[in-house]
Amino acid sequence: MIEVRKFETLGAANHGWLDAHHHFSFANYYEPARMGWGAIRVWNDDIIAPQSGFPPHPHKDMEIITYVRKGAITHEDSMGNRGRTEAGDVQVMSAGTGVRHAEYNLEDEETRIFQIWIMPETVGAKPAWGARPFPKGDRSGSFVPLASGLGDTGALPIQTPAKVLGATLKAGSSTDYRFEPGRVGYLVGAEGKFRVNGTEVNARDGVAIRDVETLTIEALEDSELVLVDALK
Known part of the structure; x- marks a missing residue:
């Protein structure tokens, strides 16, 4: 099953400093049919105004991955970490x-x-934070693990059996991705227009994937893709 969730159907909240779109139920957006996808609980598409951001707030028992599409984010936490991710x-x-x-x-x-x-x-694991650069040229033409709890070399470690992968495709090129049994996927394009197993998708649309062995993605425009592969 491949279900395209058009960007205009996502939950939305504009707070002035933050223009947020939610692929799954989050904060004041509640949609029973979109409570998550397998082990994936949240996918937020956020635009943060200059010189603003999320003030200190708590989290517990969740793996939180931030993919920066434009600009940079500066992180601070109670473990003493501070870093800027571009x-x-x-x-x-x-x-x-x-x-x-x-x-x-x-x-x-x-x-x-x-x-x-x-x-x-x-639950109850030791908290941790990490960041690293991932040059787009290194993931040209195929998916590369960016964060992984499955031991992928070079990926940032997370404490769950899932992968966050990135790829860039030139217009007219294509790539395949294979799912192991018992897993689901969720794909969003940061940029571009492409086809997923023959279905046309625009940037910022969500693609929910279940019971699909091989995903074939054809770029109609230069495209930047982010895919999560997780347990059902």
Whole structure:
């Protein structure tokens, strides 16, 4: 099954400093049919105004992955970590037993991010944070693990048996991705227009994938893709 969830059907909330769109139920957006997808609980498409951001707030027992699409995000947390993650790069936070963090756009331009929450395999783990650059050229033409709880070399570690992958495709090119049995996928394009197993998809649409062995993606325009592969 492949279900395209058009961007205009997503939950939305504009707070002035934050223009948020929710692929799944979140905060004041409640849609019983979109409570999550397998172990994936949240996928937020956020635009953060310059010199603003999320003040310190707590989380517990959740794997939180931030993919920066434009600008940069500056992270601070109660573990003493601080870091700045730029466009195309990724940060991860395992909330575990509990952590407070803040995410600020300290730039003079808007910052655009995908924030993805995946449920952990076990509760009460030790909190952790990490970030690293992922040059887009290194994922040209195929999916590369950006964050993984399955031991993928070079990926940021998360505490759940899932993968967050990225790919860039030139117009006219294609790539395949194979799912193991018992897993689901959720795909969003940060940029571009493409086909997924023959179905046309625009940037920022969501593609929910279940009971599909092989995903074939054909780029109709230059495209930047983010895919999560998780347990059902």
